[in-house]
Amino acid sequence: MGDLMRLCGLGKAFPQRQRNEITILRNITITMGEGETVCVLGESGCGKTTLGRIVAGVSDYTAGSYRFQGKEVSEMSKEERNQFRNSVQMIHQNPYESLNPTMMVFDIIANPIRRHHKIVKIEELYEKVTELLETVGLTPVEDFVDKYPAFLSGGQRQRVSIARTLAMNPKLIVVDEATSMVDTSLRISLLGTLKKIQEETGVSYFFITHDLALGKYFAQGQKAVIMYLGQIVEECSMERLVEYPCHPYTKEILSAAVGSSDILEKDQGKKYRLTGTDNPSFKNLPSGCPLHPRCPQKMAGTCDVKIPESAKAEQGHYVRCHLYEEERQR
Ligand SMILES: Nc1ncnc2c1ncn2[C@@H]1O[C@H](COP(=O)(O)OP(=O)(O)OP(=O)(O)O)[C@@H](O)[C@H]1O
Numbered sequence: 311m312g313d314l315m316r317l318c319g320l321g322k323a324f325p326q327r328q329r330n331e332i333t334i335l336r337n338i339t340i341t342m343g344e345g346e347t348v349c350v351l352g353e354s355g356c357g358k359t360t361l362g363r364i365v366a367g368v369s370d371y372t373a374g375s376y377r378f379q380g381k382e383v384s385e386m387s388k389e390e391r392n393q394f395r396n397s398v399q400m401i402h403q404n405p406y407e408s409l410n411p412t413m414m415v416f417d418i419i420a421n422p423i424r425r426h427h428k429i430v431k432i433e434e435l436y437e438k439v440t441e442l443l444e445t446v447g448l449t450p451v452e453d454f455v456d457k458y459p460a461f462l463s464g465g466q467r468q469r470v471s472i473a474r475t476l477a478m479n480p481k482l483i484v485v486d487e488a489t490s491m492v493d494t495s496l497r498i499s500l501l502g503t504l505k506k507i508q509e510e511t512g513v514s515y516f517f518i519t520h521d522l523a524l525g526k527y528f529a530q531g532q533k534a535v536i537m538y539l540g541q542i543v544e545e546c547s548m549e550r551l552v553e554y555p556c557h558p559y560t561k562e563i564l565s566a567a568v569g570s571s572d573i574l575e576k577d578q579g580k581k582y583r584l585t586g587t588d589n590p591s592f593k594n595l596p597s598g599c600p601l602h603p604r605c606p607q608k609m610a611g612t613c614d615v616k617i618p619e620s621a622k623a624e625q626g627h628y629v630r631c632h633l634y635e636e637e638r639q640r
């Protein structure tokens with residue numbers, strides 16, 4: 311399968327009133343093929359949504375390159391840009407905000423079908439809306455078509471939002487913490503629906519979460535990237551990430567997840583803790599490796615001075631940490 315999209319050295323800086331600008335994303339490189347999933351993991355505020363919005367074309371990048379189906383997004387013509395915006399859709403964290411409260415479920419889904427597929431006949435529209443509601447598991451369909459969002463549960467609203475997204479026939483869906491407002495018991499069912507849709511349609515997912523267990527469930531056999539303060543610090547398959555985490559920050563994430571989830575084996579990554587009370591931020595970015603104020607393995611004179619390059623730990627496994635640059639040189 312060919313590349314669907316490729317981010318290369320991508321960056322994002324926001325203009326600020328009192329200072330020049332604030333850089334949030336730095337040097338992001340990710341490639342994904344058709345029908346694949348990339349899971350982006352990282353703590354709150356590390357830049358996941360900022361990245362997801364760029365991937366979905368909702369926000370622009372300020373450095374590097376983003377190619378979608380071979381075309382540089384910032385250089386697309388108006389027509390190409392419209393096509394790109396249709397091909398990449400985003401499912402948001404909060405279905406309460408993303409659905410129009412004054413529209414019935416039927417219209418919420420029928421409107422993009424009218425626009426995108428140029429279908430106007432009511433029978434054909436009803437058939438397509440029915441098909442989509444069945445795909446997302448909102449059955450019997452008659453119970454939902456004439457409801458307003460206020461009369462649906464959070465999980466049902468998120469399913470409506472997924473059906474609306476599918477109405478555009480997207481090639482790539484950015485799923486940004488889409489199940490975080492849904493009861494735990496319904497989370498797996500919703501993610502199962504998304505996986506089934508992928509099997510049936512070959513859609514790709516850019517799956518954003520702070521929850522390793524959810525990521526592991528959703529991106530089985532797929533690619534995982536770990537973000538810390540706007541940079542990718544580790545990239546490999548989801549299975550390798552859990553079995554052989556390399557970066558100290560990944561080890562911390564694994565360590566924190568053990569015990570809070572039965573999805574991870576009980577001895578995986580245990581007893582690894584970052585140190586220090588400093589909480590580095592984008593406004594106060596540490597010199598050298600951004601993790602060095604918290605890293606128990608930091609090497610004075612190196613980690614606090616030099617920004618680590620991404621190094622190959624194994625085939626398909628990359629780590630941004632001086633420990634691995636050192637190993638490579640031995
Ligand atoms: N328009 C903006 N202007 C300036 N800074 C911004 C802007 N949008 C986001 N940021 C900053 O970018 C950083 C990353 O935010 P982002 O929402 O991408 O993080 P996140 O990883 O999605 O967090 P969460 O897990 O809480 O959703 C934050 O420090 C945020 O304040």
Ligand code: SF4
Nearest residue numbers: 599602605613631632
């Ligand atoms: S580069 Fe140094 S400070 Fe950064 S994660 Fe690696 S060992 Fe820790």
Ligand SMILES: [Mg+2]
Nearest residue numbers: 358359360487
């Ligand atoms: Mg976010």
